[in-house]
Amino acid sequence: MSKIEQFSWRETFSLILSKKVAVILLLGFSAGIPYFLIFSTLSLWLKEAGIERSTIAFLSWAALGYSFKFIWAPLVDQMRLPYLANWLGRRRSWLLFSQVWVILSIGFMALSDPGYSLWLTAGAAVSLGFAAATQDIVIDAYRIESADSYLQSILSSAYIAGYRGGMLLGGAGALLISDFLGGDSYSSISWSIAYLTMAFAMLAGVLTTLSINEPSADIGRETNSSSENLRLLLGFIVCAISFASSFVWLGPQLNSFKPELLEFFNNKALAGFLVETSRMFLSIACVFVVVKLVVRANVVPAYIVQRSYVDPITDFFERYGKGAMMILGLIALYRLSDIVMGVIANVFYADAGYSKQQIASLSKFYGLFATLAGGFLGGALSIRYGVYRTLLLGAILSALTNILFSYVAASEANSVLLAAAITADNLSGGLATAAFIAYLSSLTSVSFTAMQYAIFSSLMTLFPKLIAGYSGMMSLALGYEVFFYVTAALGIPAVVLVLILQRLIPITERNIE
Structure with missing residues (x-):
């Protein structure tokens, strides 16, 4: 046991x-x-x-x-x-x-x-x-x-x-x-x-x-010298400047394509989304080019880049083998249902006939306390029954509570009904988030804690936010009732992945003290 x-x-x-x-x-x-x-x-x-x-x-x-x-x-x-x-x-x-x-x-x-x-x-x-x-x-x-x-x-x-x-x-x-x-x-x-x-x-x-005290975990790994860290810092500054410069420069260049995209898709929001997404990824590509030049010029030696960026990623894939891609898939998809729904939530409340005061009091006040209660409940359940079981419960509840909003959309404005839906949604969201953060924490190696968790937390929201850019268009095309059913369905892959990973890759216990 x-x-x-x-x-x-x-x-x-x-x-x-x-x-x-x-x-x-x-x-x-x-x-x-x-x-x-x-x-x-x-x-x-x-x-x-x-x-x-x-x-x-x-x-x-x-x-x-x-x-x-x-x-x-x-x-x-x-x-x-x-x-x-x-x-x-x-x-x-x-x-x-x-x-x-x-x-x-x-x-x-x-x-x-x-x-x-x-x-x-x-x-x-x-x-x-x-x-x-x-x-x-x-x-x-x-x-x-x-x-x-x-x-x-x-x-x-x-x-x-x-x-x-x-x-x-x-x-x-x-x-x-x-x-x-x-x-x-x-x-x-x-x-x-x-x-x-x-x-x-x-x-x-x-x-x-x-x-507080410094963590007692024995890192037991090689760290960079002061001169190596200065060179790494210099390389980071160069890359940051290159990203900012390319991002600013690409703005007017890519905006010139908006009229053609607008004419082709006949959707202003989609045209803008495609331009800004292209701008982001092209800027990132420029950074990769700069990194190669910086390494080739020996501003930052290749072994420092290897130790700082490549080794944490290699360590993850070596530890989890064939299951690594499934884990990354779960990280990218687990919050998809909630985030896609959440982007359009306030717009839906207004369109459904609720006042700004009602939206503020219900979504902020009830939502806040429901999230906090759900968070501590998720933590307690994870300790009592295990992280995977709580992850599964959170994934199922997060999807099912989206269906409640479909019922709200089909009903007349009723603050009690909306409060119940928001409370259930935030309670399940808090539970799922607490279990998910615990799961991400268990995946990290103490040799690369900051780097690996930063990658996981960025991946956790990157794909859902990209998909959420289409939520306005989806809700207009489908109507709110069907849209909320679709967002619930987006939670199914996460449920399936949790069930598979629960059997494939058990969570290993790491003792600090």
């Missing part, structure tokens, strides 16, 4: 009150604060400052760091920060560094006024995006390395709860502060105070970092 199956319900729930859970809860809170500060909160600030909608959309690129954090995750795995690492250890030093970086970036945003210094605001937002993504990389690595495998599901639940709390503060909290101080008219000072308050709230993460 495995260690996971030996816990009673009493022992299972007692784990929720452990110190490690409290630590991850606070670190998750620290990670969640910046999220909306470069998304919806920033967008509203820019709108009030009179910035054009197209420019606001352009600044959403500040969050690209979240999608491509695996590119610099090897720095976190390989590099020991001078002085700080000797004082705090490798993981805690990166934690403190990223948290201070987040605070400074938020502070610079607070001291800027986009109405007069848009580029200062934009620069600080980009800096915040990279700082926040770096913090995410380190927290994920710390969480995985600081506890045994059987605890990862509960720690995942705590991380989700903390992250959601931080998101709520950075979103609704910042808006309430700005509204209270500035009222209906635009006030740069009210926004500055709101952002400075968020920077102050980040001290919860800093104090947590200073009070």
